[in-house]
Amino acid sequence: MKKYSVEEIFTPSSPARVNFVERETINKRIVRALKTRGKQVVVYGHSGSGKTTLLENKLQQVYERHIKTNCMKGMSFDSVILDAFDQLESFYVDEKVVSGKISVDAGVKANFQLIKSHLTSKKEDSSQSKSKRYVPPQLTGSNLAKLFGEAKYCWVLEDFHKIEGEDKKRLTQLMKLFMDLSDTYPELKIVAVGAVNTARQVVQYDSEMRRRLAEIHVPLMNDAEIAKIVSNGCYLLNIQIDSGLIDDICHHSNGVASICHQLCSLMCEEMDIYNTISELDYISFDFSNISYAVSEYLELESDTIKRAFDNSLKLKDSDDIIYSLSRVDQNGAKVTELLAELQSRDLRYSEKQIVRVLENLIDEKYGELIKYDEDSHKYSFSDPFYRTFALAFFKYKDEENTKKRLTQAELNDILNYAFGAMRKNLSVSQGIATKKTLNDKEATKANKTIKSDA
Template sequence: MRQEIHQTNEVFTPSKPAKKTFIERETVREKLVRALMTPGKQIVVFGHSGVGKSTLLQNKLLQTYEHHITTRCMRGMKFDQIIFDAFSQLDSYYISEKTQKNEIGFKISVEPPKLFTDIKSQFEIHRKSEGQNKLTPIIPPQLTPPTLGKLIGESNACWVIEDFHKIEDGEKHYLSQLMKVFMDLSDDYPSLKIIAIGATNTARQVIDYDPEMKHRVSEIHVPLMTAEEIKSIVVKGEALLNIGFPELFKNLIVQHSAGMASVAHTLCLNICYSANVLETAPSSIKITKKNWDEALLSYIEESSDNIQSSFEKALNQKRKSKFHHEKIIIQALCDFKNGEAGRLDLLQKIQREFPEYPNTGFKQRLEKLSLPEKGRILKFNENSGTFSFYDPIYHAYALAHRRAIFESKENSSISPEVTAFLEALEELLSKNKPAEVE
């Protein structure tokens, strides 16, 4: 039987949701599907950036919903823009429904509801009087939350709001009110719901809803991927592209990814490019050490700028204080195996070196270092209750540039040096060599 040909960039997808290598997330699948199928249930999906929230949702929505609309939030976006975005997408739904059904000769009426066309013409009037370029559209008074709910409900869609944590804090409570309205409409429109996604540590950082809504909102935490899950991505990709990764490289990919599917996809894609595999190979190709080395090097080069700017954010001190907390924390964490430690172990280590180092505020400082405004150089591992570097390459950077960063009086990071990086990574890996199984 001839093997189907797949494009490599459709198999390994570091910057878009995975389809061909999609791995079921057993720990969250059932909870998510149950919430999706429960009328009136609103959903908040949260977890680190890159753990697979969008991918999981897209794959599950394909199985449970006829269609959905997705609004992507950006920093500083106002809530009215979100409403406008949802409304605009309904426009294309009603139009495409109409033509599609006409083409295949169905007689069902799919004219947009009158309310919809009325609101649309109100938008047009405003647009003409305000000029084309106005960023925040004026929402016509008819487009109330219940009306938006009804219009989305009529279309049998659900509404996904990506990256809701980026919305200004002052605007967030509107979504909580809108969720309440959507719940109340669920008798008439059982599939109507909002799914808010945020790269945060808790659901409440995505949206702070009223306590009375507690039982009607499902909070779904997407954890870091397990080693087996990451490995399954590689194995699926191998079969699709007709290539073979020696077991050692699979284990190295798992180790480098540290639970982050995005890193695994990047490394695999780089490996394929190095081996010149742009689509399914006609006869099986074995991945070599040279391919792995080149892949890692380009990953480091691609990430250098990001890492430097993350460290800059982390080390930047707004106010001078007795201790440069961030430097002290990062430096202490460097010495733990895998750059990973429990909060109290880390504090003890710091206090051995700085006996006056305060206990108060330590937890908040650690948590802050896992937020985007502080460069997100750390992450909290829910399974083990420990903090670690966001990705082993951050650990390598900290080790490679230790002197320059920690012993300088400056508050900034320094330009990453690829060779120093590679040496540090090699050293890290040799200390923690993955077992060569099978």
């Protein structure tokens, strides 16, 4: 049996390779879009839906090589262009290219060297240790597209939604330029990866992109796909796990692959498992392991959870909407269902008001507390632990009969209390499950002993 490290199997912070779960319909759409000449691509979905993992694995099927620019808030169009040019250097200064073993248009190669020398001289002329880099006149969108085309590289813009205003508009226009030059360079393609509404923003800036843009929505995983991550990972590490525990992990993950990977990694940590177990050994996960994993996950995420609620509760009317959402099923609710819940508490809101608050709560500015499923038209918490935290938060607030507007200090006290209560409640529920599982195991072990003696 081949040996793997836990870090290769459960990857909460990087794309899954060994333990990659195929999502057939979406995979076909991505590959089709990558293979279609001139088609630019937008892959979008909620954080944790597995966009990057899917794309990274599918790119390997179509392209020999690609480069990725990680977009950040405040990043300008010029800095995005310069990042791409810097990464192309690994191709154009490679010995095979320089020696002519790889066929590259001489004019394009010379143009690369000209731009590089211009950038280098500017850097040497600067007397400041941290000088702003300027795009030289030769580094036009057309020349950049030719550099990509000759190299046969695909360009991935990760977190495209973080680019703002005029800079995003210019990147959209660059996508159109790549599209127009695809007759000369068939592989020329930009893939923009971003949050929900990313595709809409691209079309909004240039309506001509509508019919020549592949918009691929990556939804959160269903329970069967999350279960596959767990079962595949345990098989590759030679760890036994029962279906009830897999169901529990699915519940806590709530469709977010990265949470599933994190919980499984922490379960391995608790059992001192670092590599594939020997076939002679027998190791099985039980509910005490998931209890440990949940506790550690909450500890790791405590600041993120409290900060998300701190930001979201600054929004007018958000407390009523968040409370209502916490009272419905974990899978979320439609606007009409939330309206009915609010009305049951004699709170008067229109559907328009509810949608306004929900749409804001999806935004990073207010903690990205909420996600929206386009298929079911339901809103739900973006992290399953957010709902648990909300229940604890509002329970404490109700007990204290806190109706007034909270000061920041009072809000911090409630947030800290709610976090502690959430951890305690989860620990108790896990403890009950653990006791049941251990009793079942003891019974199974006794039965095996009786059969062995017989």
